[in-house]
Amino acid sequence: MGAEPDLDVSPDLVVVGSGFFGLTVAERAATELDKRVLVVERRSHLGGNAYSEPDPETGIEVHRYGAHLFHTSNKRVWDYVNRFTDFTGYQHRVFTIYEGRVYPMPVNLATICEYAGRSMSPDEARAWVAGHAAEIDVADAENFEEKGVALVGRPLYEAFFEGYTAKQWQTDPKNLPASIVSRLPVRYTFDNRYFSDTYEGLPVDGYTAWLERMADHPNIEVRLDTDWFDLRDELPADVPTVYTGPLDRYFDYSEGELGWRTLDFESEVLTSTGDFQGTPVMNYADRDVPFTRIHEFRHFHPERTSYPKDKTVIVREYSRFAQHGDEPYYPINTPEDRAKLERYRELARKEATNRRVLFGGRLGTYKYLDMHMAIGSALTLFDNRIAPWFTEGAS
Numbered sequence: 089m090g091a092e093p094d095l096d097v098s099p100d101l102v103v104v105g106s107g108f109f110g111l112t113v114a115e116r117a118a119t120e121l122d123k124r125v126l127v128v129e130r131r132s133h134l135g136g137n138a139y140s141e142p143d144p145e146t147g148i149e150v151h152r153y154g155a156h157l158f159h160t161s162n163k164r165v166w167d168y169v170n171r172f173t174d175f176t177g178y179q180h181r182v183f184t185i186y187e188g189r190v191y192p193m194p195v196n197l198a199t200i201c202e203y204a205g206r207s208m209s210p211d212e213a214r215a216w217v218a219g220h221a222a223e224i225d226v227a228d229a230e231n232f233e234e235k236g237v238a239l240v241g242r243p244l245y246e247a248f249f250e251g252y253t254a255k256q257w258q259t260d261p262k263n264l265p266a267s268i269v270s271r272l273p274v275r276y277t278f279d280n281r282y283f284s285d286t287y288e289g290l291p292v293d294g295y296t297a298w299l300e301r302m303a304d305h306p307n308i309e310v311r312l313d314t315d316w317f318d319l320r321d322e323l324p325a326d327v328p329t330v331y332t333g334p335l336d337r338y339f340d341y342s343e344g345e346l347g348w349r350t351l352d353f354e355s356e357v358l359t360s361t362g363d364f365q366g367t368p369v370m371n372y373a374d375r376d377v378p379f380t381r382i383h384e385f386r387h388f389h390p391e392r393t394s395y396p397k398d399k400t401v402i403v404r405e406y407s408r409f410a411q412h413g414d415e416p417y418y419p420i421n422t423p424e425d426r427a428k429l430e431r432y433r434e435l436a437r438k439e440a441t442n443r444r445v446l447f448g449g450r451l452g453t454y455k456y457l458d459m460h461m462a463i464g465s466a467l468t469l470f471d472n473r474i475a476p477w478f479t480e481g482a483s
């Protein structure tokens with residue numbers, strides 16, 4: 089990473105975690121402010137959950153912590169990420185299998201027509217959904233179930249959301265926030281793109297090359313295989329720190345553990361076919377199928393001619409409650425979690441004032457951030473909080 093030999097002795101800034109949030113902060117401080125940054129990473133690789141690597145047998149790029157699809161409508165974020173990588177023209181599309189039939193997701197006119205078994209105009213489809221959603225108004229929906237039913241009507245909710253969500257969250261959808269279901273658009277057109285953002289694509293030479301370029305600066309040292317909790321006593325006590333690890337762990341779980349979902353991935357190289365499912369992601373809506381979705385990684389990069397034609401890599405994704413020591417992936421955000429979070433936020437505010445420690449990223453804020461949101465919030469935090477530490481000599 090081009091580290092100076094004495095960098096780890098006296099960093100100006102310590103960043104805990106090398107996911108997109110941490111690397112954005114590190115890159116900005118190193119480049120814009122010429123500050124020496126020590127990035128401490130517990131894992132043996134950088135990049136957090138966006139890390140990817142070629143499957144050793146086929147060379148197909150596999151996202152080791154689940155599929156990552158880059159999309160944003162934030163021009164500042166898009167311009168920023170384009171400094172480190174070019175993007176392919178990939179547009180994400182997802183299908184779902186329910187009771188032996190395939191439907192496009194998110195719910196769009198094709199999904200509704202296919203489910204109802206007849207062609208409908210957009211107005212007819214709206215009327216059909218409204219007729220099945222009369223029980224609740226979108227504006228009044230306060231949790232996942234109410235919002236889902238209000239948006240797509242009860243039959244589609246039960247077919248495409250209920251079983252999948254039971255597997256994904258194992259939490260009563262009445263206790264899940266409405267914001268989770270609002271991640272998915274509902275369209276009364278045949279547009280079946282998964283995201284509605286202005287910019288979308290996948291890094292041309294992979295996520296890891298992109299992440300490594302962000303860290304490739306003489307002012308940045310990345311220390312892998314290092315748990316910051318083991319190192320912190322050796323660091324200067326007053327060094328400003330950006331912490332992107334789990335928020336509750338920072339405070340030694342004083343307010344209780346925040347609930348997370350973790351994922352298990354079952355990877356398989358198929359040599360019997362070069363195309364297992366004809367699409368990158370197939371969701372499985374039925375409850376009795378134990379996994380939530382299957383990723384077939386070759387389809388994320390149809391432009392790559394080096395991929396073998398007779399082999400393919402598929403990954404089945406399973407979701408369960410994270411136990412102590414499991415990788416946290418999704419904040420569950422039940423009302424109990426939100427009460428604990430409020431208390432942790434208060435502690436975090438004090439820590440920022442008293443010790444110049446700021447919290448960021450999905451783990452550090454207990455927020456369901458996508459990559460572009462993590463990068464956007466890191467840029468904002470850098471401008472508003474981190475740069476002033478140095479430029480105004482704040483205590």
Ligand code: UDP
Pocket residue numbers: 184193248249250252253256268269271272371373
């Ligand atoms: N969801 C669902 N059925 C689907 C896809 C998504 O019920 O076929 C619900 C599920 O609760 C999921 C949420 O919508 O957690 C958000 O989906 P998204 O694809 O954004 O989740 P991610 O890709 O981040 O896991």
